[in-house]
Amino acid sequence: MAQLDTKIKLYAAANGVANIDFLSDVKLQDDGDGVVYIHEWNLDIAEPTNTQLASYETAGNTAETLSGVLNKRANEYPSVKDQLDKIYHSGIDEWKKVIKATKDKYPK
Numbered sequence: 001m002a003q004l005d006t007k008i009k010l011y012a013a014a015n016g017v018a019n020i021d022f023l024s025d026v027k028l029q030d031d032g033d034g035v036v037y038i039h040e041w042n043l044d045i046a047e048p049t050n051t052q053l054a055s056y057e058t059a060g061n062t063a064e065t066l067s068g069v070l071n072k073r074a075n076e077y078p079s080v081k082d083q084l085d086k087i088y089h090s091g092i093d094e095w096k097k098v099i100k101a102t103k104d105k106y107p108k
Contacts, residue, residue, distance in 0.1 A: 002056065002060025002061045005022060006060040010056040011056055012043065024042060025043050083098075
C-alpha cells in the first residue's frame with residue numbers, strides 16, 4: 001500500500017504543485033492508531049478527498065518501488081572516484097560491466 005505522502009505528492013503534481021514541504025504545506029498526523037491522515041492543508045489547490053487519494057494507489061506503489069530500486073543501486077554503485085579510476089585503468093567497457101551488474105541485481 002502506497003504511503004499517504006507519496007499519494008499526496010502525485011495528486012499535487014497532477015494539479016501543478018511540484019514541491020511540498022510536509023512541515024508547513026501539508027501536515028500529516030498519526031494519533032497512535034497507525035492511521036495517518038491530513039491534519040493541516042496549506043496549499044493553493046483543493047485538499048484531496050479520500051477517493052481522489054485512493055486513485056493514486058497504483059501510481060504510488062510504482063513510485064515507491066522505483067525509489068527503493070534506485071536507492072539500492074545508489075548504495076551499491078562504486079564512488080565516482082572509483083568509477084573514473086575503473087574507466088581510466090580498464091576502459092569504458094569494463095566500467096559498463098560493473099554498472100550493469102548492479103542494474104541487473106536491482107532491475108526497475
